Amino acid sequence: MPTKKRIHQLTVGQFEAAFPDEDACCAYLVAHRWPEGVTCPRCGATNPHALGNWHWQCYQCAPQTSYRFSHIAGTIFENTNKPLRDWFRVIHLMLASKKGMSALQIMRYMGFGSYKTAWYMCHRVRAALIEHPEKLAGIVEVDETFVGGKTRNRHKDRRGDRGGTGPNKPGGIGSGKTPVVGAVQRKGNVVARVIATVSTELLTGFVKEAVSHKVSLICTDQWSGYKRLDVEGYPHEVIHHNNGQYVNGVVHTNTIEGFWSIFKRGVVGSYHKVSRKYLPLYVAEFQFRYNNRANEDIFGTAISGC
Numbered sequence: 328m329p330t331k332k333r334i335h336q337l338t339v340g341q342f343e344a345a346f347p348d349e350d351a352c353c354a355y356l357v358a359h360r361w362p363e364g365v366t367c368p369r370c371g372a373t374n375p376h377a378l379g380n381w382h383w384q385c386y387q388c389a390p391q392t393s394y395r396f397s398h399i400a401g402t403i404f405e406n407t408n409k410p411l412r413d414w415f416r417v418i419h420l421m422l423a424s425k426k427g428m429s430a431l432q433i434m435r436y437m438g439f440g441s442y443k444t445a446w447y448m449c450h451r452v453r454a455a456l457i458e459h460p461e462k463l464a465g466i467v468e469v470d471e472t473f474v475g476g477k478t479r480n481r482h483k484d485r486r487g488d489r490g491g492t493g494p495n496k497p498g499g500i501g502s503g504k505t506p507v508v509g510a511v512q513r514k515g516n517v518v519a520r521v522i523a524t525v526s527t528e529l530l531t532g533f534v535k536e537a538v539s540h541k542v543s544l545i546c547t548d549q550w551s552g553y554k555r556l557d558v559e560g561y562p563h564e565v566i567h568h569n570n571g572q573y574v575n576g577v578v579h580t581n582t583i584e585g586f587w588s589i590f591k592r593g594v595v596g597s598y599h600k601v602s603r604k605y606l607p608l609y610v611a612e613f614q615f616r617y618n619n620r621a622n623e624d625i626f627g628t629a630i631s632g633c
């Protein structure tokens with residue numbers, strides 16, 4: 328029996344057919360940001376007066392003078408001189424590649440004259456992809472990884488980067504690496520976040536925010552920073568990687584490690600150098616792509632967040 332093919336990505340042909348010109352992009356944006364009809368971005372009035380050419384006028388928040396706004400008012404597309412069609416192409420490219428695309432690749436592909444423009448656009452898009460999924464439940468795997476740092480540390484066992492075994496030792500700081508913690512629900516969503524250190528306090532705080540207390544099982548490795556999960560009453564099982572153990576029945580962290588593998592190949596392979604300051608944006612980008620991996624309308628979902 329043939330399985331239903333998952334199309335969660337527009338092909339080039341589909342993109343061209345859907346967005347033949349700027350007007351088509353404007354109409355698509357309006358339909359996605361205002362599915363119930365155009366509302367004033369300033370006061371929320373539902374009856375702005377249409378002026379044509381993708382502009383409206385609101386008399387409710389400015390009865391005397393009236394307030395004019397366009398389809399891109401209050402979106403990431405505001406304050407740029409790039410047509411919406413360029414933005415849409417950039418978003419399409421960023422979503423189409425599993426590992427992501429660097430601003431340099433985007434600049435070359437789009438034929439932009441300026442790297443700064445490409446860089447700015449990519450970061451605005453990443454900011455729009457930030458999502459807040461529901462708390463994870465079922466079987467959840469929690470783990471951390473480290474990004475960046477000196478090349479000579481790259482082959483070092485990452486556990487060595489946790490900064491010792493004390494609960495408040497800074498992880499990754501000495502090596503210049505930035506810790507990222509993540510939790511993934513099996514067959515579900517991932518939630519990942521840049522953290523200052525891999526301390527018990529921060530890891531427990533992350534789990535409390537990302538994972539439901541009704542979770543059936545949390546799997547971690549033996550890192551002492553996860554010990555407080557037992558005290559907090561979570562059903563918690565540990566896989567002892569240090570003993571060469573990787574799977575024990577349902578207890579493993581292979582799913583989250585799979586996510587880290589995509590993330591790190593992307594960050595190292597496509598972006599080469601990611602500063603700590605912007606790392607949260609890259610994390611958001613990879614999280615969005617992962618959580619929408621089966622979403623047939625990933626492009627529309629992305630546009631709705633812009």
Ligand SMILES: [Zn+2]
Pocket residue numbers: 367368369370371372385386387388389394
């Ligand atoms: Zn208004």
